[in-house]
Amino acid sequence: MLRTLFLLLAATLLPAQPPSNWQAATTLPGLDMKGLTLAQQKVVLTILRDSTCPCGCPMQLAQCRVEDPACSQSLTLATLVLEAAAANKTAPEIRKILADSPLVKAGTQRDRILLDxxxxxxxxxxxxxxxxxxxxxxxxxxxxxxxxxxxxxxxxxxxxxxxxxxxxxxxxxxxxxxxxxxxxxxxxxxxxxxxxxxxxxxxxxxxxxxxxxxxxxxxxxxxxxxxxxxxxxxxxxxxxxxxxxxxxxxxxxxxxxxxxxxxxxxxxxxxxxxxxxxxxxxxxxxxx
Known part of the structure; x- marks a missing residue:
């Protein structure tokens, strides 16, 4: 009983872990955006913040990069988006490139018995x-x-x-x-x-x-x-x-x-x- 009370008290005194705040992050693990213009960086971050990672986690790509930087799928797709932006692709073009990538397509077919x-x-x-x-x-x-x-x-x-x-x-x-x-x-x-x-x-x-x-x-x-x-x-x-x-x-x-x-x-x-x-x-x- 005393041990339980001690643990409860300790939990109230310890500072809570701050949220990752991936929605406001301007840099992402494994992604070097130094060669992009500010406008291009904004496009990349916007797309990564509202695109779901296909690895099976419930996170967006930007969130997955911040909270699970070991995820190879989010890194691959984030790099794909960055490279498209560096090639002066427009936001709609980049979104299409992302949607057409094998990783994203495979993620959309996970529940199917027969794939394409x-x-x-x-x-x-x-x-x-x-x-x-x-x-x-x-x-x-x-x-x-x-x-x-x-x-x-x-x-x-x-x-x-x-x-x-x-x-x-x-x-x-x-x-x-x-x-x-x-x-x-x-x-x-x-x-x-x-x-x-x-x-x-x-x-x-x-x-x-x-x-x-x-x-x-x-x-x-x-x-x-x-x-x-x-x-x-x-x-x-x-x-x-x-x-x-x-x-x-x-x-x-x-x-x-x-x-x-x-x-x-x-x-x-x-x-x-x-x-x-x-x-x-x-x-x-x-x-x-």
Whole structure:
């Protein structure tokens, strides 16, 4: 009881934290406006004070810069506004540039199951299902990702439910947090060069914790692969570069976790569950 009274008394005696007063701030963390005219600075500050940060916080861009200076999205967008002002863009032009930026567009689509379509290069990538399928699902995945392991039976069930209409394309997205994922990606491409991508794919996902160079070589031998050819492709700089290209393709498309799938180029933001995916595929087939 005495401790509670002491804390209450201390709270009344301690000075309250002053508000950030971001609405009156003329400088913002991470933003150098020295090269702008006073009129340009005013335009920048006005736009940042009345534009919402898309990072998910309830703040305006200027407020986010002041109260959460570590936010990379508010910094990126504030810099975009500053650069537009420095290029002598008018306030309406700057607002349009801001609205058209990928970060702002992504923020407006956060609650959608399917986002707007993007272009993804799938030339030469392994796939299963009809080559001329009406629906192409592109999966960015990591061979040591436990969530990717759980997604496999769901995606396989989807292919069985729509055998003539859906194909699944695999794209590499090994995460740095998984020590053998990049090695597994190279191994899968070496198997793909001999037409054995999916057998090794299934084996590695079924034994994701056991993946290392020796086990991968043993599995490749088990599937009857030409081992000198396999090892050559496995260790080739070109194969490492191919994995890097898939990673770059994923990053451009908006992949930030695995597994991530795109349905005819549209990023899917729901559960990877056949009960959720089947009606979406049916709607896509109807052109909805």
């Amino acid at each position: 379509p993007v272009s993804i290069n799938i030339l030469g990538a392994p796939f299963k299902g009809p080559a001329n399928a009406k629906i192409t699902i592109v999966e960015f995945s990591d061979f040591q990702c436990p969530f990717c392991v759980k997604a496999i039976p769901q995606l396989d069930a989807l292919l069985k439910a729509f055998p003539n209409d859906v194909r699944l394309v695999y794209k590499q997205f090994p995460l740095d947090t998984h020590s053998q994922a990049a090695l597994a990606s190279r191994a899968s491409l070496a198997a793909h060069a001999q037409g054995k991508f999916w057998p090794l794919h299934d084996k590695m996902y079924a034994n994701s914790r056991a993946i290392n160079r020796q086990t991968v070589l043993d599995w490749a031998k088990e599937f009857g692969l030409d081992m000198p050819k396999f090892t050559k492709v496995f260790d080739a700089p070109e194969t490492q570069a191919a994995v890097a290209r898939d990673l770059a393709d994923g990053s451009r498309a908006g992949v930030n976790a695995t597994p991530t799938i795109y349905i005819n180029g549209k990023k899917y933001q729901g559960a990877l569950d056949i009960a959720k995916l089947s009606p979406i595929i049916a709607n896509e087939l109807k052109g909805k």
